[in-house]
Amino acid sequence: MLTIFNLHARVDDKEILRGVNLKINAGEVHAIMGPNGSGKSTLAGVLAGRDAFDVTEGDVLFDGKNLLEMDPEERAREGVFLAFQYPVEIPGVSNTYFLRAGVNAIRKHRGQEELDAMDFLKLVKQKLKVLHIEEDLLKRPVNEGFSGGEKKRNEIFQMAVLEPKLCILDETDSGLDIDALRTVSDGVNALRSKERGMLVITHYQRLLEYIKPDKVHVLYEGRIVKSGGPELAKELEHKGYGWVEEGLKEPAGA
Amino acid sequence: MTLVADEKERFLDLQAQFERQQPQGWLKNLRQAAVARFDEMSFPDVHNEDWKFTSLASLLKIPFALSDKVAVSADLRSRLDAETLPSARRLVFVNGVYSAELSRVHQAPSGLTIGGLSGIENDVVRAHLGAIAGDDSQVFTALNTAFLHDAAVVVLPRGLVVAEPIQVFFVAVPGKRATLIPARTLVVAGVNSQAKVLEHYLSVGAAEDVYFTSAVTEFALDDNAIIDHAKIQDEGHEAFHIATTQVQQGRSSTFHSTYMSLGGRLVRNEARVRFTGEGSEATLDGLYLAAGRQHVDNFTVIDHARAHCASHELYKGILRDKAHGVFNGKIFVREDAQKTDAKQTNKVLLLSDEATINTKPQLEIFADDVKCTHGATIGQLDAEGLFYLRSRGIGLEDARHLLIRAFANDIVERMRIEEFRPLVQRRLIAPL
Numbered sequence: 001m002l003t004i005f006n007l008h009a010r011v012d013d014k015e016i017l018r019g020v021n022l023k024i025n026a027g028e029v030h031a032i033m034g035p036n037g038s039g040k041s042t043l044a045g046v047l048a049g050r051d052a053f054d055v056t057e058g059d060v061l062f063d064g065k066n067l068l069e070m071d072p073e074e075r076a077r078e079g080v081f082l083a084f085q086y087p088v089e090i091p092g093v094s095n096t097y098f099l100r101a102g103v104n105a106i107r108k109h110r111g112q113e114e115l116d117a118m119d120f121l122k123l124v125k126q127k128l129k130v131l132h133i134e135e136d137l138l139k140r141p142v143n144e145g146f147s148g149g150e151k152k153r154n155e156i157f158q159m160a161v162l163e164p165k166l167c168i169l170d171e172t173d174s175g176l177d178i179d180a181l182r183t184v185s186d187g188v189n190a191l192r193s194k195e196r197g198m199l200v201i202t203h204y205q206r207l208l209e210y211i212k213p214d215k216v217h218v219l220y221e222g223r224i225v226k227s228g229g230p231e232l233a234k235e236l237e238h239k240g241y242g243w244v245e246e247g248l249k250e251p252a253g254a
Numbered sequence: 255m256t257l258v259a260d261e262k263e264r265f266l267d268l269q270a271q272f273e274r275q276q277p278q279g280w281l282k283n284l285r286q287a288a289v290a291r292f293d294e295m296s297f298p299d300v301h302n303e304d305w306k307f308t309s310l311a312s313l314l315k316i317p318f319a320l321s322d323k324v325a326v327s328a329d330l331r332s333r334l335d336a337e338t339l340p341s342a343r344r345l346v347f348v349n350g351v352y353s354a355e356l357s358r359v360h361q362a363p364s365g366l367t368i369g370g371l372s373g374i375e376n377d378v379v380r381a382h383l384g385a386i387a388g389d390d391s392q393v394f395t396a397l398n399t400a401f402l403h404d405a406a407v408v409v410l411p412r413g414l415v416v417a418e419p420i421q422v423f424f425v426a427v428p429g430k431r432a433t434l435i436p437a438r439t440l441v442v443a444g445v446n447s448q449a450k451v452l453e454h455y456l457s458v459g460a461a462e463d464v465y466f467t468s469a470v471t472e473f474a475l476d477d478n479a480i481i482d483h484a485k486i487q488d489e490g491h492e493a494f495h496i497a498t499t500q501v502q503q504g505r506s507s508t509f510h511s512t513y514m515s516l517g518g519r520l521v522r523n524e525a526r527v528r529f530t531g532e533g534s535e536a537t538l539d540g541l542y543l544a545a546g547r548q549h550v551d552n553f554t555v556i557d558h559a560r561a562h563c564a565s566h567e568l569y570k571g572i573l574r575d576k577a578h579g580v581f582n583g584k585i586f587v588r589e590d591a592q593k594t595d596a597k598q599t600n601k602v603l604l605l606s607d608e609a610t611i612n613t614k615p616q617l618e619i620f621a622d623d624v625k626c627t628h629g630a631t632i633g634q635l636d637a638e639g640l641f642y643l644r645s646r647g648i649g650l651e652d653a654r655h656l657l658i659r660a661f662a663n664d665i666v667e668r669m670r671i672e673e674f675r676p677l678v679q680r681r682l683i684a685p686l
């Protein structure tokens with residue numbers, strides 16, 4: 001579903017991604033771990049179409065299409081969803097209005113009929129219930145004045161409503177208490193399916209206790225330097241990122 | 255300079271021509287005094303600090319005529335009806351003259367004085383008209399008074415609360431000749447009285463007709479009075495609109511106002527508040543939308559002459575193309591005005607590289623125990639916000655409109671005259 005091939009990206013003159021290779025098949029959950037500043041959010045941003053980054057080399061195929069050529073809204077309509085590490089506050093726009101505009105743009109793209117206010121409300125209320133989120137979230141302006149946990153829950157709620165094909169979660173677990181963490185993992189697990197791929201970016205192994213990944217990768221200085229199964233996350237937790245750094249210093253072939 | 259004299263001379267000639275059609279009486283005396291003051295002053299140029307960013311050259315080069323009497327068209331009627339709120343009382347002035355035919359002052363509660371000036375020239379009106387606006391230093395106020403022959407008058411006696419909004423419409427029906435249209439409003443709110451007053455300035459007819467609306471609005475709020483006010487300036491493309499609102503607030507009174515500016519080629523909206531009693535509160539909000547080569551100048555003065563008063567100002571501008579916006583916010587805190595709380599904010603969205611804004615806060619504080627803040631933010635649409643919206647499938651253009659509308663809507667939601675919001679949504683916000 002998603003193939004990232006030799007991806008290089010820079011901000012201004014600084015190369016941040018330095019040849020990322022990654023393949024996610026439908027139905028798989030991949031986790032990316034890595035120390036701060038290793039390029040995790042950059043990778044997520046490049047996939048979602050953030051224009052602060054210059055892709056200087058490499059390709060990304062999504063369902064056989066060249067993802068890098070698409071505008072951010074086209075990517076969303078094709079089924080890419082990014083749960084932001086820092087969700088943006090949009091004063092003056094209610095969550096409902098915002099999300100309905102998104103849902104309908106995506107439905108239109110797929111040739112489906114747009115949802116009217118009533119049908120939309122039915123849909124979102126049901127999702128809120130599943131995720132144990134209060135209904136007052138709908139009326140509030142997008143993320144404005146939300147606590148950190150509320151913002152992250154709102155990302156997961158949006159994901160649940162938009163039902164994307166590829167879910168990218170950028171440190172959605174950071175700074176969450178155990179309840180919010182459960183909302184996030186419930187949301188992710190509810191969406192797990194044979195048709196869907198997931199890329200879960202996290203700094204801690206904790207989230208991966210709730211969301212069992214198929215594969216774990218370590219991103220370090222803009223490259224994936226280690227890949228393995230869920231046990232890799234545990235190992236990282238015990239040994240710390242220093243362990244990865246040391247491994248890289250060993251002479252090649254040792 | 256001879257040029258300036260010529261410009262003044264033209265208005266004086268026009269006034270003399272106007273005066274010949276007017277009857278004798280107290281109004282004539284009022285006008286003559288204003289003519290004398292006007293004659294002593296000159297039109298400000300850009301060396302005048304209060305007019306630094308607004309040049310009057312385009313206005314002053316035009317020889318204006320008096321407007322003719324016009325017949326009431328179906329267009330005019332339907333426009334008025336479309337903007338009249340259910341249950342509202344309305345006063346309609348066409349080219350500055352009261353139209354009893356178009357006005358609706360049905361079932362006025364007892365004690366309420368409402369109408370055009372000619373019917374109700376009582377002592378309260380005589381005591382206040384011209385006395386609040388004080389035209390000794392303001393040339394455009396003197397000019398307006400020099401042409402004062404009609405006015406929208408609302409007098410609320412002690413204790414009267416009028417729930418239904420009062421809408422005052424100043425409709426310009428300009429012709430081929432450039433005309434001067436004077437507009438005058440007087441609102442006197444007695445002790446403990448309360449009302450909602452809306453001013454509408456609009457034009458019916460050819461959008462490219464040139465005319466000059468000179469507007470002065472006077473509010474006298476006695477102790478504990480509450481006035482919710484909104485003004486919507488929706489003049490024609492080529493109109494000049496130079497307006498002053500002067501508010502005088504007695505003890506523990508509340509004035510809450512929203513100034514919306516949409517039309518016009520050269521627009522100046524002055525809002526001046528003077529606290530004459532302690533414990534009062536004034537809110538001046540503004541929303542100004544300009545495109546093309548429009549010039550919109552918002553000028554506010556809040557005179558904290560008494561202690562324990564609060565003022566809040568939030569002005570928002572959206573400028574496109576080569577539009578030029580000006581915000582000048584003066585706040586005086588006099589020596590005895592302790593515990594003053596004044597907050598002023600101007601936020602501007604510049605939607606083109608060629609749009610410009612000059613914003614100038616001016617705080618003069620002579621008391622020591624006060625809270626005064628001011629701030630201005632000027633910028634383009636938030637790039638992060640745009641990306642966030644797009645990342646949810648919303649197209650770039652839709653995302654832009656959504657953010658622009660949200661920016662403006664903030665002002666609408668602060669508006670206290672709730673029944674007016676849908677109209678503002680429709681007229682101002684939806685097209686954004």
Ligand SMILES: Nc1ncnc2c1ncn2[C@@H]1O[C@H](COP(=O)(O)OP(=O)(O)O)[C@@H](O)[C@H]1O
Binds near residue numbers: 016038041
């Ligand atoms: N918009 C930006 N401008 C400048 N530098 C950036 C920008 N975004 C990221 N960086 C830099 O790129 C590096 C990787 O950042 P990021 O992808 O956010 O890392 P991570 O998410 O793994 O913590 C950091 O050194 C960061 O400072």
Ligand SMILES: [Mg+2]
Binds near residue numbers: 040041171
């Ligand atoms: Mg990050």
